[in-house]
Amino acid sequence: MKKLMIVLLIASLLTSLLTGCFDRREVDELAYVMAIGFDKGKTNILKITFQIAIPKGMGGGGGEEGGGGGGGDKNSMVLSIEAPTLYSAINMANTTVSRQLNTSHAKAVVFSKEMAQQGIDRYIHTLIRSREFRPNMYMVVSRTSAEEFIKSVQPKLEGNPAKYYELTLNSYNYTAFIGNTQLINFYNAASAFYSNPVATLGGVNAFKSSKDFNLNDSTYTEKREKYPQEGDFRAGGITKYGELKTEFMGLAVFDGTKMVGELDGQETSYYLMATGQYNYAYWSIPDPKVEGYFILLNVKQSRKPERKVQMVDGKPNIHLKIRLEADILNIQSGVNYEDLKQLPVLEKSAEDYIKQGLQDMLNKTSKQYHTDICGFGAEEKRKFLTWEEWEKFNWLSRYKDSTFNVDVDLKVRRPGLLIRTIPSPTSEGNMEVQNQ
Amino acid sequence: MNNKVTFGRWETITVLLNSMGIPILLGFPRGMVELGGTAGWLICIYITVLALALFYIISRLYKPFEGMDPLDLGERIAGNAGRIIVGLIFFTHSTFIVSMILREFGEDMKVIALTVSPISFVQLFFITGMIVGAYKGIEAVVRMHSVVVVLISAGVLILVIFVMPFFKFGNIYPILGNGPEKIFGTGFFRVSSFSALIIIYMVFPFIKSHEQFRTAGFWGIGLTGFFMTLVTLTFIGVLPYPISLEQFLPVYQLSRIINVGRFFERIESVFMLLWASAALLYLSFAFIIILRIFQKAFKLPYYRPLILPFAVILFTLSLLPPNVMTALNLEAIFFRSYAWLTTFLFMIILLITARFVSKKEKGRIKT
């Protein structure tokens, strides 16, 4: 018996060693794709762009190579191929790339706006079906071509583009200018019968130098404001100049898997608030008492939003209650809002400001884009007993008729290190602001 | 010598949990969603209650037959012929399931990690485990269960905890999914998911008492039901209804989603360890049960000479379906519609007949 056991073990080990190793691939025999771009092809259906990490450039802390200093060292290469499908592109890429392409570390899928507007259903399914593509890749819609966008991703702080994608696309936690648009979230929202998906809007900065700055792409005029706030931009149009060309701001709004519109940074914040994904961000609220001054707040969402849907005459009436907390970062005007009597004034103005923005954003998505990106359908769905009824109800076609009832409750909690602001006295002697 | 081997209650429970819970790691949650839509988890609760009720009936009927497995019952009813018939029924039942599950696990591993390897190579590992397990005997395999199943269960719980950030309560509505008639009507046949319960009948000779048989059965069904409900609920909550229909491997898909920070992601390969160990445990134990049934049915003195030929037979059977879809379909039809016939209905009939026969015999002795 013992002999049999041993022979069996050896035999199985041998067979596995002799015939085995089918799937064995050394780490250095693979080329790791960091980002995949989809464009319309000139000669073919698709133009696929791969961003492949170059491990040599990052070669660890070894003393010899260290120099570089982020200068000429390239840490990724970009490859564009025109092909009918994604997999044919991968195949074709390996005619020139020495290592087998492996997409298991891809961090971002970039669709050009043009592609997105035509619908990306079939490509999404490719990405979901294969085990190599990660469900937590980020969905990005580039306002320029995907190829150009990926080419422009040349991180300066990070050793490799993967980290750049991961960190920047996670920044919604503290900027609220983009959404959490992992592939799986996108796919879930796109296929469920109660919501529509969004993707992060990416773009390549248009300005060659800081002298070229203009506000052609800013949305502040739509909002009837005099000058743009920090969120009144979309990726690509931000008045910014620097070594980093790429930027992420705003959301691409989809109906099904067809892109129908864009949201700017601030609208994205409202979207995050309405869905409860908002974490915290800095806000500049116009001072209610002094024109041209701002009150800077660090606004957090204290609780999940309360969302209710009522059907009135077959039209959805949506109640949304947002609860926020804020810390004061600065009061430029020096008005003593910290005072308990003045505080409600500040809170009220901030509430109104946010409420107005929310209302505008919701109206825009429902009336203009006809898409329920905030997933209010989930609330209505609860009232149904069976799936059949719900499917017949066809929420997504009714959403465009919905009316919104937004309520914002903002409480200022902490004043920062200063408990009151005393404006510096000037030669004119008076503290002018106090008087008003 | 075999009769000296006894299992404790804990060991029996873990064996039951693993054997009945194995579909959870395969397509079970998807199957529930296919039937019940968003209410798939309700079916789980429903069939758990059903299984508990059926098992209650069976355990009541089993009372006078302590320590007897179905083969003994068959012998009691109709002598050698009875034993062989019952044995063959259970033998076919188990062989079919085991070969299908062997194939499914092989295919899963292939899809998950070993995409290029031939299926026979992947299955070779499972077969090796089965053979060695069978050689080392039922005792060792059962004892393995008592430790490893705990780890597997913990792993499943960890999985559930880590996908919680993706869980959306809205996804489980509408609460009744595809409608009550589907849940409670067609859903009844899904009690077949507990078909692995036959192993508790088969290991009754090893269990110390009827009392222990009963508690182990209840706990096993209860725990399995708990995990079924939990995983199905998580599955529906994380992947909204129409999408959940698409997934080949629900639990694997769930584990793929996990990401906690930049470091703790892409850990589905770790769950492969869970899959493979659950599969190895299940397959080797079921293999031993098959061998035992055969040995007992034909009153063979040893089962060890059967190991190699039977392993080859199972291996061949498992390779018969031409593709995954056929294998899934076969398993689905069987598990969904017919398996309960052997596990519950046939067992109840068998027990009632055995009772009847033994009463008659008693009567005859008295008169």
Added chain:
Amino acid sequence: MVNYIKNLKSLIFFEEPEKIEEFILKESNDEGKAEIKEAQKDSDRTPELKKRDRSIIKKPMSAASGNDSGEEQGENKEKDSNNKHQPSAVKPRENISTSVEENLRYMKDIFTVPDNGDIVIREFEITFKGKPVKAFIILIDGMTDRTVINSNILHPLMILSDKDFKTGEDDIGEFVKSRLLPHNQMKVTEKYQEVIDEINFGGCGLFVDGSKVAFAADVKGWLARGIERPNTELVLRGPQEGFNEILRANTALVRKILKDEDLIVENAKVGKRSKTPCSILYIKDIANESLVEEVKRRVNSIKLDYIIDSGHLEQLLEDDPYMLAPQIIATERPDRVAAALTDGKIAIIMHGSPFALVLPTTNNDLIHAAEDSYIRFPYANLLRCVRILGVFMSLLLPGLYVAITNYHQEMIPTDLLLAIVSAREKVPFPTVVEILIMEVAFELIREAGIRIPGPIGPTLGIIGALILGQAAVAANIVSPILIIIVAVTGIGSFAIPNFSLAYAFRILRFAYILLGASAGFLGITTGLFLQGVWLTAAKSFGVPFMAPFAPKTSGGFSDEFLRPPFWKQETRPDYVNPRDTRKQPKISRVWTQNNSEGDANE
């Protein structure tokens, strides 16, 4: 050729196994649960004997070689064979003759006296009832204590026998024993063999004319190592003495700790020629009686010529010689032996070996260190966790590394992956070869470090590993991350308290590397499963090896994976089925009770 075919045949065809009743540890009848089965039914034929019989049948020996392999033959036959001990044509005799001349001649023959240089024979005369009686003592020089012989044996016999004794015995033997010899350990016997055995073991034989008995005085006095610190099981806290090579010193060390008259030290002899004395230690009212029987049966049934160390004995006693994990603990520490004895286990101490064997052993015992119970329980638990980590690292880390880098690249965080890739850029070998090279190199350093003489050893270990690793990286033979893996693995294996287990893991590690290379995690899981089944199926003296985890044993024995506070360890391990399961009462710290002062005396 025929052998190969036979082997092949035995692989394919099924041979009906012989029915050997397996030893199963029954519950002790003192536990009041189950009746005790009489130890062994086929006691006349032990399994060991049977195996040997079979081996005889398998390869019949030629007549010429037959007599050389004496171990296989019965005792009588061997005594008859005169040509066995080539120089001694002496006819073995049983009973001591009354004639001192004859005795002298016989002893000289037995010990081959003129040739054998260290045999000392001293002839002299005793005065018995006024008449001189011839006598002689025989002893082995160097093994005996000269002063004791001079003052306690020769002096009274030669000088004091002249004294006028008030009462006179008729028999000279009786007279010598009760009047003349003031030595404390005297053996009186009529058999030659017993005297010879004593002499061989540092005794002094005394033959007196006219007496039909001979005397053997225990005057052992050889040089031995003193009691030193144990070399392999070092502790920070706890007793620092270790066993040495002297049997009685060792048993005394244990007795010194367990001041208990129920501690039984049973004697046994192993080795037909070496006749190495062994002691089987157990506590009478704790150890399970069938276990004691089984141990005695196994020890007494061992038939071989020489046995040198308890390492030999371990290999002869263990249940499954093919299992990699040790099934008997060898320990140098008397306190550890004592602790095991109080748990109902059995220890075997062998003369000439500083390692006592403790059995039965479970997997759990192998990862416990002596120190664990001496330090406070939170510290001990930290150590245990670290140790378990070490065990897993030493077993699996290289295998996992190969599996992950070759099959599951997606698991590695991207930054780390790219670092690994760039480090491997210039390495020409596949990861498996790379890791095998390093593991083999490491094993070499380890082995050389032990064999190298004196103080160079540890230096070689550290410097060798450092320089070799550095050079291998510089030469692009291995990647730097691999050095970390191998080093951590090595460190992990040093954290295993039982060095036999560490050996086992060092072997298994290579299996896991190969399995990891053949199918990634699937291979490793299969490996773990096979190892698990193997371990759970194993038994050490009827106790399942994986107890108390698999099977789970009931009862409150709690020193399992983690250790509760000492006062909570109320029961003995259930799996050894001790006669008395309770170690301490429910409340052992009586002072915590209010009325403690009153109870203190109870």
